[in-house]
Amino acid sequence: xxxxxxxxxxxxxxxxxxxxxxxxxxDLLYIDLHLVHEVTSPQAFxxxxxxxxxxxxxxxxxxxxxxNVPTTIATPADDTSLKQMDAMARNARExxxxxxxxxxxxxxxxxxxxxxxxxxxxxxTIVCGDSHTSTHGAFGAIAFGIGTSExxxxxxxxxxxxxxxxxxxxxxxxxxxPGVWAKDVIxxxxxxxxxxxxxxxxxxxxxxxxxxxSMEGRMTICNMSIExxxxxxxxxxxxxxxxxxxxxxxxxxxxxxxxxxDDWRALPTxxxxxxxxxxxxxxxxxxxxxxxxxxxxxxxxxDGRVPDxxxxxxxxxxxxxxxxxxxxxxPGTAMRDITVDAVFLGSCTNARxxxxxxxxxxxxxxxxxxxxxxxxxPGSMVVKAQAEREGLDRVFRDAxxxxxxxxxxxxxxxxxxxxxxxxxxxxxxxxxxxxRQGPGGRTHLVSPAVAAATAIAGxxxxxxxxx
Amino acid sequence: xxxxxxxxxRAMPLDRADVDTDQIIPAHWLKxxxxxxxxxxxxxxxxxxxxxxxxxxxxxxxxxLVAGANFGSGSSREHAVWALEEAGFRAVIAPSLAxxxxxxxxxxxxxxxxxxxxxxxxxxxxxxxxxxxxxxVDVEARTVEAPGVHASFALDxxxxxxxxxxxxxxxxxxxxxxxxxxYESTRATWLPSLRD
Numbered sequence: 001x002x003x004x005x006x007x008x009x010x011x012x013x014x015x016x017x018x019x020x021x022x023x024x025x026x027d028l029l030y031i032d033l034h035l036v037h038e039v040t041s042p043q044a045f046x047x048x049x050x051x052x053x054x055x056x057x058x059x060x061x062x063x064x065x066x067x068n069v070p071t072t073i074a075t076p077a078d079d080t081s082l083k084q085m086d087a088m089a090r091n092a093r094e095x096x097x098x099x100x101x102x103x104x105x106x107x108x109x110x111x112x113x114x115x116x117x118x119x120x121x122x123x124x125t126i127v128c129g130d131s132h133t134s135t136h137g138a139f140g141a142i143a144f145g146i147g148t149s150e151x152x153x154x155x156x157x158x159x160x161x162x163x164x165x166x167x168x169x170x171x172x173x174x175x176x177x178p179g180v181w182a183k184d185v186i187x188x189x190x191x192x193x194x195x196x197x198x199x200x201x202x203x204x205x206x207x208x209x210x211x212x213x214s215m216e217g218r219m220t221i222c223n224m225s226i227e228x229x230x231x232x233x234x235x236x237x238x239x240x241x242x243x244x245x246x247x248x249x250x251x252x253x254x255x256x257x258x259x260x261x262d263d264w265r266a267l268p269t270x271x272x273x274x275x276x277x278x279x280x281x282x283x284x285x286x287x288x289x290x291x292x293x294x295x296x297x298x299x300x301x302x303d304g305r306v307p308d309x310x311x312x313x314x315x316x317x318x319x320x321x322x323x324x325x326x327x328x329x330x331p332g333t334a335m336r337d338i339t340v341d342a343v344f345l346g347s348c349t350n351a352r353x354x355x356x357x358x359x360x361x362x363x364x365x366x367x368x369x370x371x372x373x374x375x376x377x378p379g380s381m382v383v384k385a386q387a388e389r390e391g392l393d394r395v396f397r398d399a400x401x402x403x404x405x406x407x408x409x410x411x412x413x414x415x416x417x418x419x420x421x422x423x424x425x426x427x428x429x430x431x432x433x434x435x436r437q438g439p440g441g442r443t444h445l446v447s448p449a450v451a452a453a454t455a456i457a458g459x460x461x462x463x464x465x466x467x
Numbered sequence: 468x469x470x471x472x473x474x475x476x477r478a479m480p481l482d483r484a485d486v487d488t489d490q491i492i493p494a495h496w497l498k499x500x501x502x503x504x505x506x507x508x509x510x511x512x513x514x515x516x517x518x519x520x521x522x523x524x525x526x527x528x529x530x531x532l533v534a535g536a537n538f539g540s541g542s543s544r545e546h547a548v549w550a551l552e553e554a555g556f557r558a559v560i561a562p563s564l565a566x567x568x569x570x571x572x573x574x575x576x577x578x579x580x581x582x583x584x585x586x587x588x589x590x591x592x593x594x595x596x597x598x599x600x601x602x603x604v605d606v607e608a609r610t611v612e613a614p615g616v617h618a619s620f621a622l623d624x625x626x627x628x629x630x631x632x633x634x635x636x637x638x639x640x641x642x643x644x645x646x647x648x649x650y651e652s653t654r655a656t657w658l659p660s661l662r663d
Binding site for chain 2: 149200436
């Protein structure tokens with residue numbers, strides 16, 4: 001018998017998409033699905049127009065508006081944003097691409113709507129001009145963010161030149177303690193490996209704690225792979241994956257479904273395949289996390305305190321000092337003693353139905369602390385409609401939350417939902433960079449459960465802290 | 468893309484690690500549909516601090532940025548590269564560059580240079596001490612030369628050729644259109660399509 005090469009999930013998916021491989025060149029990789037949004041695409045379409053080029057596969061291209069759409073009629077879009085949305089509509093029309101514009105029932109954050117539609121499936125290659133494209137890796141797809149020039153390249157050729165990434169395994173074994181969610185798992189992983197711990201690699205998340213997660217939880221984890229610097233994040237497909245995909249609008253049907261399943265079952269990493277790097281995490285040691293700094297590795301558990309930069313590794317001291325100055329925090333302050341001005345429940349990380357259910361259970365029958373501005377921005381209009389069928393809109397509104405339409409909203413402050421200078425926000429989003437949610441704004445990353453409890457308490461809190 | 472063979476010039480030191488693209492160009496600049504006009508947004512928030520290095524007139528006209536590790540992390544926005552180019556930068560030198568940022572540099576013609584941390588530290592100290600010191604980045608030889616520094620950097624042949632010749636990436640790929648068509652004929656029939 002011929003010995004076969006043991007390969008990882010990422011290697012298998014990559015290799016089956018190589019159109020051309022030659023010495024001295026990166027691989028020419030075929031792209032199965034190209035997701036497009038209004039912000040990083042206008043210059044790409046303009047490039048096509050100037051060169052008299054067309055979109056090679058409009059049938060493998062989906063566009064939506066998410067980054068700068070207003071999520072309430074109370075705050076209309078500014079003229080520059082409107083012009084950009086108009087450009088998206090015109091480009092979709094001119095190049096024959098399906099568009100879910102503002103107001104459409106299918107509209108939403110690009111990384112929320114594609115899985116909902118069954119367009120995200122195991123074994124695919126998926127790209128988008130957005131770094132959080134890593135989300136789709138939860139299905140066992142290779143999915144990564146690209147810049148606008150590459151968007152233009154994919155539109156014109158349906159391919160990308162790319163070097164096969166390295167492999168990295170992050171194995172989380174054991175049962176998650178109660179109150180610890182997927183968001184805490186990925187924040188715990190980033191705390192361990194750092195914001196550049198995954199550079200050049202695809203991280204495969206493995207282990208019993210990952211297997212036990214729902215697809216939505218896996219998406220939360222893969223979503224923030226880029227926050228560890230990784231090219232992409234992946235989870236091997238399993239019965240949980242197939243159950244999620246089956247019967248969705250674009251999922252294979254009938255005999256095609258059976259053939260797809262046979263194919264997908266061969267995708268998981270072979271026993272004995274080697275990863276370039278392996279990290280193991282004990283799930284039982286994870287706790288709810290809160291970030292204190294200005295990058296997603298600067299976190300402590302909610303029971304912790306703001307660190308003293310002098311007590312950190314020398315390499316981290318200067319950045320930590322700068323972060324604390326920006327965040328206006330004093331070393332030694334208990335995280336639970338930090339009060340907030342705003343709570344944002346939203347983003348491609350944590351605005352799916354399960355996130356809203358968890359948060360809804362915390363706020364049901366309670367009131368948002370006086371003086372705290374609290375927003376719920378569902379990840380898609382489909383999520384919003386589902387939540388409304390379950391009565392979650394009433395739960396949030398009765399508690400004093402604003403209940404919004406879908407979009408990226410306060411995750412990155414491109415629409416009117418921004419923090420004022422110096423305002424402090426508990427956010428279920430993915431980045432706590434300086435000014436991310438508005439110039440001078442201060443972001444603390446948390447799970448939906450902690451965000452909800454914090455809105456009620458007015459300071460960082462767990463659900464069980466509430467009376 | 469503009470062809471680039473060699474970048475020789477003065478450098479601006481930015482001795483910070485993990486500089487994210489939200490700092491390089493804040494999100495509100497991304498509402499624009501044009502490919503130019505981003506230079507004024509470069510490090511917009513940090514520039515409000517008079518002590519920020521970009522406000523030091525001794526570094527005006529610098530064409531090389533020397534930065535800390537993991538430069539360009541975070542968002543995929545290519546606008547970060549465009550802003551650096553419009554502000555006059557032609558090369559970025561750091562111990563490591565974020566993956567997407569590096570790919571964007573190669574598409575736009577901003578030379579991405581990853582050197583070992585000691586060499587970058589030497590360059591940082593050199594230009595902090597002497598803002599007029601010149602650094603030379605040779606794309607063809609894949610080397611960086613400066614007083615006290617002779618270092619090589621990694622750049623695959625394909626990317627190097629594209630930088631040297633300023634090739635239109637899409638035109639290069641379209642020359643392989645037959646291979647793409649052949650590949651497409653082998654794709655699994657169950658793969659999703661927006662036609663369904």
